[in-house]
Amino acid sequence: MRRSRRLHGVATCVVLVSCVVACHGPQNVLDPAGSPNRIVNRLFWSMLVVSATVWIGVVGAALWGALTRRRTTREDLEPVVDLPNDDKQRQTRLVGALIAGTALILLLFLVFDFTVGRALAEHPNRALTIEIIGHQWWWEIQYVDADPSKIVVDANELHIPAGEPVQVTLSSRDVIHSFWVPNIIGKRDLIPGYTSSIFLDADRPGTYRAQCAEFCGVEHAKMALTVIVHSRADFTTWLAAQRAPATEPNDSSTKEGQRIFLAGPCSSCHSITGTAAYGTIGPDLTHLASRKTIGAGALANTRGNLAGWVVDPQSLKPGVRMPSNQLAPKDLLALLDYLESLK
Amino acid sequence: MSSASSSLVMLVGLLVTAGCERENHHFSEVPPTATPSASALVVSELQPGPATIAPKIDAPYDDNAYAVSEGKTLFTSMNCSGCHFEGGGGIGPALMDDEWIYGSEPQQIFASIAEGRPNGMPAWEYRLSTQQIWELVSFVRSLSSLNPKGARGGRDDHMMLKPPEVSTPKGKPKTASALPGTQH
16 A cells, blocks of 8 residues: 555656656757747647547546446346437437537637648748758858858857847758757758748747757767857847957967968868868858857867867767868867867 | 578678678778879889889779768869869869770879879869778779779769769770870
8 A cells, every 4th residue: 555655656756757847948849939839839739638628528428438337137138119209309419519519629720720820831021031051960050141241151050039030041952951949940841952941930048959850861860950049139249259250360379270270171171261261061160169069069069079079070970071180189289279269 | 401592592691791891881990001102103104214013002992882972972072073074074084984194093093183183183182081082082983984883873963964873884994095285
């Protein structure tokens, strides 16, 4: 008896804790942080509550019918006698009402579903357009501007202002990827040769995690995108900082690091604004040190991780397009000094 | 089991094992150390001094479909098509025909990519790792079907401009009659 009570207590705790955990987090569809996800969530919860109520009603009625059945004896097995007319009519009316109710609920769901679909397809007025280009296995992000000198190219980190709709255009350089920020918006595929457009409308500042949601090759799982929602003022400051060219090296070590970057294989794939490195195969590194992660969310952006990544990315993210680089220790340290100066 | 059927099973087993290398992904490996250099290459029978025998180096990825496709990706990424187009040639020589100015042997192609050639071919050894250059070597060889058929590509990421490598007939490499810049 005591044992069963303890088991009961543990089960209650597990259910409660998982409920609480399930409702918050940087990558959670049930924790809406943007209007597209909020309206989908409203539809989801309404459908869940109504369907659960109906299901409980049906199962309850079935149980009630099964358990309150009259016990039959030999004498009860009389020839079937027609019910009196009154009872028959009442039953027909009950069944008719239940069918009508079911149809009405389904019709309401349909109308609700259409309104949600229309709301998601709406093209609001927007001040900002961001281009996201999928690569194996990282995200290229461009802040579009009519003035070419104001275009910002970023990678694996999407910064957006809160409380205003942002247009995001999606395309791919190689295979099909899928853009999915669970807290803010549902999935949209990135298809090579085709540009699609969605609207992000985040409503509170925070950091969220997006993930490629369409299998795109060997490192699909390590293709994450950090979505950082700022207040409008913070976003303006951030964008202005990103528009600046890369920090000039100012001591002997960073100068040597820049020389190694430009003379070696780094510059054939990466670009750093304001230098001769303009490769577009790998992520833009102009403001590398200001990012939280490297390798599309594979590792935290620390000096040690960066060193490992430069020397042997293949053991950290096998299959990644970046080749291993054999560098002399003194060259590697200078290169790291330079990369860390790129705030 | 009769001896005929057991030898059939063994044959099938051997074929299956031989196929393993085809899709082997070499992610992180020490690139082949014997990097060929121009001095060891023979592109003409006329040489100063006594006859030398250059050691023959097999292309490490010729029979590896994954590496050949990586080479194909690099061919596009590094804009080889800017001069060689999709193998048909234009500013640079064609890569899908049987004529080779600097030789069709793996180490000769390696040297052409790594060290560059006169009349515009850049040296890529400071821009690409040895492993990547070997991947390119195998892809370039697949353009005129010099590597095993099973490892050649069957499709392009862009519009098909020529039959895929897998369905072109086996190449018969010969030395080009004209040097670049003197042709036409």
